[in-house]
Amino acid sequence: MVTADPEDTSITGPAAAVTRESMEDYTLRFAPRSYRKWGPGVVAISALGGIAYLADFAIGANIGIANGTGNALWGIGFFAVVIALTGFPLAYYGARYNIDLDLITRGSGFGYYGSVITNVIFASFTFIFFALEGSIMAQGLKLGLHIPLWIGYLLSSVLVIPLVIYGMNTLAKLQVWTTPLWLIMMVLPFLYLLFRHPDAISHFFAFSGADSNGQPLHKGVSFAGTMLAAGVCLSLIAQIAEQIDYLRFMPPKTPENSRKWWAATIMAGPGWVVFGAIKQIIGLFLAVYLIGVSADNVGIANQPVHQFLEIYQDFLPHWLALTLAVILVVISQIKINVTNAYSGSLAWTNSFTRLTKTYPGRIVFLIFNVAIAIVLMEADMFSFLNNLLNFYANCGIAWIVAVASDIVINKYVLGISPRQAEFRRGMLYSFNPVGVISVIVAAGASILVFFHVFGDAIQPYSPIVALVLAFVLPPIIAIATKGKYYLRRTDDGIDLPMYDEYGNPSDEKLMCVVSGVEFERPDMLASNVPGPNGEKQYISSLALSCDKSGEHVLPEQK
Template sequence: MVGSKTGGKSAVADPAERTALKETLEDYTLRFAPRSYRKWGPAVVATSALGGIAYLADFSIGANIGIANGTGNALWGILFFAIVVVITGYPLAFYAAKYNIDLDLITRGSGFGYYGSVLTNLIFASFTFIFFALEGSIMAQGLKLGLGIPLSIGYLVSSILIIPLVIFGMKALAKLQVWTTPLWLIMMVGPFLYLLVAHPDSVSTFLGFSGVDADGHPLGKGVSFAGIMLAAGVCLSLIAQIAEQIDYLRFMPPKTPDNKRRWWTAVLLAGPGWVLFGAIKQVVGLFLAVYLIANVSGGFGFANQPVHQFLAIYEDMMPHWLALTLAVVLVVISQIKINVTNAYSGSLAWTNSFTRVTKTYPGRLVFVIVNVGIAIILMEADMFSFLNSLLNFYANCGIAWIVVVATDIVVNKYLLKLSPMAPEFRRGMLYAVNPVGFVSVIVAAGASIGVFFGLFGSAIEPYSPLVAAALGVVLPPLIAVATKGRYYLRRTDDGIDLPMYDENGNPSDVKLLCCVTGVEFERPDMIASAVPGPDGEKQYISSLALSCDKTGEHVLPAQP
C-alpha cells in the first residue's frame, strides 16, 4: 500500500459525497474495472454480453424495412449494416477488453477530451432510452395480447419491472443473462425451424416479396442502391449497440498465454460478433412478416409485431392457449434481458455526464429512473408507429460517433501515431476538449442530418448514413494532422513511478491509497495529487474522487 490520507481539507469533504464514491465501487460507474473485481471467465462475460441482444426489436426492424423496401433491398441493407458494425466494432471491443474501460472512457482519449465526450455520452443515453421504449412497447403488446392489459398500463408495467433488476449492477445482470439464454434460444429458434420444414414454399414467397404500401397493396420495388441505403439506415441505428456490449466486455479477465484463444473468441463473438445474431434476427423478422402477410387473414396489420409473429407460428404447432402462453413468455423474457441492459448502460451514460459536468455524484439509481421515465414518455407517444423515421434519424448521430472513435484508434493511433496508443481517461491528463473527435462528430452528424431532412436535395436523402460514415472516416485524420495531435494529452506523466501494465501488457493490479476517500484503487485508476501530504510526501487520488473534486486543487498542472 502506497500513499496516505491528506491532513488538509479534502476536496470531497462532504460525507454524502464520500458515501456516493464508495457506492460506485460495486458497479464501477465512472471507472476502470479493476482486476480484483473481474473474476468471471471469458465465456461467462461473453454469454452475459450476448444475453443483452435477446431483444425482439430486430424482428420489428427487419419486418419494417422489408415491408417498405422489399426483400432484396432489405437483405442487401442488412448485409451493409453488418459489415459496417464489424469493421467499426472490432477496435472498440478490443480496447474495452484489453484496457477494461467502457466506451465513454475510450472516447475521452480517442479524440474528444475529458469534457468533450459528454456529447457522445448524450448520444449513447439517447440510444438506450429509444430502444428501451421500443422493447417496452413490444412487451406491452405481449401483455395486452396475453393478459388483456391496456397498452398504457403495459408500458408502465414493462418499465417499472426493470428498475429493481438493474439496481444490483454487473453481478446480478450476469446471472440473469446466463440463466435465461438457453430457454430464450429454444423458444426463438424452434418456431422458425418448424416453419421452414412445414411450409417450404414460404421461402420462395419471401425471396419474391417486393414490399407493400400503407394499405397493404404490393409496391413491386426492385433492388436499388437508394432502397438498400434506406433499409441500411434503419438498421444502422443499432450501431451504438457496441457500447452496451462493451459495458460487459470491460469485465474480461486479463489476457494471458494460457487463455489467449478463449479470450479472443469471447471478445470477437461478444463484441462485433453481436451483429451476426442481430442480422439473422432481422432476416427472420422479415421472413415471419412476409409469411403473415401472405398466409394470415389481416396479417398485414400486425406483421411487424414480434408477439403476433411468434403467436402465428406457435398456433401452427400447438393449441391456441399454449401458443399464446409461450408467445407471451418469450416476449417477456426477451424484453427483460435487453431492457435491464438498456437501463443499466443508460444510467452509466447519464451518471458519467452529470458527474463530470457538476462534480457531484447523485447515485446511479437516479438516472435509472430518469432513463425509464423518458422511455415511458416515448411509449405513451406511440413511437412504434413512426419507428422507421425515428431510427433513421438517430442512425446519423450513432454512426458519426462510432465511426469517428474507431477511425481514431485505427488510423490516428496505429497508422499516424498522433493519438496516444494507450487510452487515457483521467482528469488532468486530458484537455477539456479535443477538436479531433469533437468537431468531427458535430460536422459528420450535422451534415448527415441535413441530408436526411432533404436540405441538400431529395436525390441524396437516402444516403445520409453514407455521409455520416464517410465524414467520420475522413475528418479525424485531417484534424489530427492539422493540429499535430497536440490536443490529445495535457500531460504525459501521471506522477506515479510504477508501471501501468504487467508483463503480459494487462493493466497492473498494484494498489495505491486514495488520499481523499481512504480506499485502495488499482494503479491504472490512480494519478498523483497536486496536494502534498502532511509531511510534504507525494499523495495519490483515484480518477473517481478526482471527478468529484469541485475545487480542482488535486488536478495536476499542464506540462509545457
C-alpha cells in the first residue's frame, strides 16, 4: 500500500487529511476494512457506552413533574416504539455499508448537497445535548467542590477535547473500560432504594405532577398529556446518528459471525432506546422520591446529582455519598460528551467541506461545536429544557423518519430508490426533492403547530404531525418524480466489483490521483481527467469533495 509521509508538511488538503487517519477518523467517507479491527461486541459496547448520559434522568423527571407519572410512562413508551422502528433500518445501513448517517442520508432521498440540511439538524442535536450534559456535570462540581457554575461549564467542556482528538481508537477504549464502573454506581444504589423503601413504588404510580411549590397538579392520563411527554423524549431520536458513528466500524458480516453481527447491530442501534427508556423511568422515579421526602425538593428533583446523592446518603455518610454522586456525574458526562463532541465535529466538517470544497480538518469543528455548547450552558439552558427539546424534536423526527421511510418503503417496498448505499459526489444529484421537500414540509408544519399557529388544541401533537408527514411524503414525492433524482450516474467507471461474495464492501485498493494514497474500492470513482498517456485514473471521495474546479467529476449519464 502506498502512503504519504504524515510528517511531510508540504502535503496539504485531502492528502494531508488521509495521512492523519487516527485524528480525522474517516470524516466524509467510507470506513475502510483495513481500519475496522474491532469485533462486533467491542463496537456494540463502545456504542452503548455513549448512552451513559444522565440527560435521560433529567428528561424523565421533567416530563413526570409536568405531566404526571401516567402520561410520562405512556409518552416514554411511545417514544421507545418510534425510535426502535425508525432506528433499525438506519443502523443496518450504517453497519452493513460502513458509512455514517450523513452518507446514508445523501443516497436516501436527499442528494449530495441536500443532506447538508439534515447535517445541521444533527450538529444541533450534538451541541444541545453536550450543553445539557455539561450543565449536569457543572451542577455536580458546584455541589461537591463549590465550583461556580460558569467555571464548571468551561471545565466540563474543555475536559473532553483531548479525549476526542484521536477518534474511534481512543473512544472505544474509554467506553469499554468505564462502562462496568458506571453500571455498578448507577444500578446497585437504585436497587437498594427499591429494597429499602418499597412504598416508594406506590407513590410513584400515584404521582400526578407537581407545581413549582411541590403541590400536586392532579393531572390525569390523556392523549394530549402523553404527546407532550413524548415530544420531549423524541428529541432524542437523532441519537441513532451517534450510534451509527460507532456502528460504521463494524467488521464485515460473514456466515461465521452473522449472529454476533446482528446482535451487536440491533443492540447498539435501535436497542439503545431500551436503556434510554429505563433511565427516563428511573429519573422520574427518583424525582418523585425526592419530592416525597420534601416538597421543597421540587426545584432540584430533576437534577441527577441530587437524585443520586439522595440514594447514596440513605446508606452512606454524607461526605462519601456526595463524593460518589459527583464521580458518577463526571464519568457519565465524559462518556456521552466525547461522543457528542466527536459526532458534532463530523457533522460540521461534512457540511463545511461540501459547501466550500475546503477541508479544514475535524479538530477545527470539534472546538467550534464545544464553543456553541458553552454559550448554551452560560445561557442556563437547563431552565428551559422542556421547551427547547420539544422544539428540537420536530426537526429531528422529520429527518430520521424521512430517511427511514425512504429506506423501508422507497428502497425495499416500491423499489424506486436504489437499494445499495451511494454517497459519492458525481454519482448523486445535488438535491433530491424526495427527502429535502419532505423534511422542510414535515419540520415546518410541526413547528407551526408547536407555536400554536393552528390553535392550542392541536399544539401538543406537533411530534405526530412531523412523524406522519415525514413518513408519507417520501414515497409520494418519489412516485411523483419517478425516482429520477436519486442517481446522476449508475456507473462509477471502475471495473472492480463494489462488494465481496458476502455482500460486504470490497477491500480492493486503488490509487487516488490527487492524494497519491491508496483507498478501498467503495471510496473511489474514476476521474474524468485521463492520465498522461490517456489511461484511466481514480480519485477518492474525500479528494473529489475538495475538487473546486470540478474537473474530476464524471459527466451525468443520459
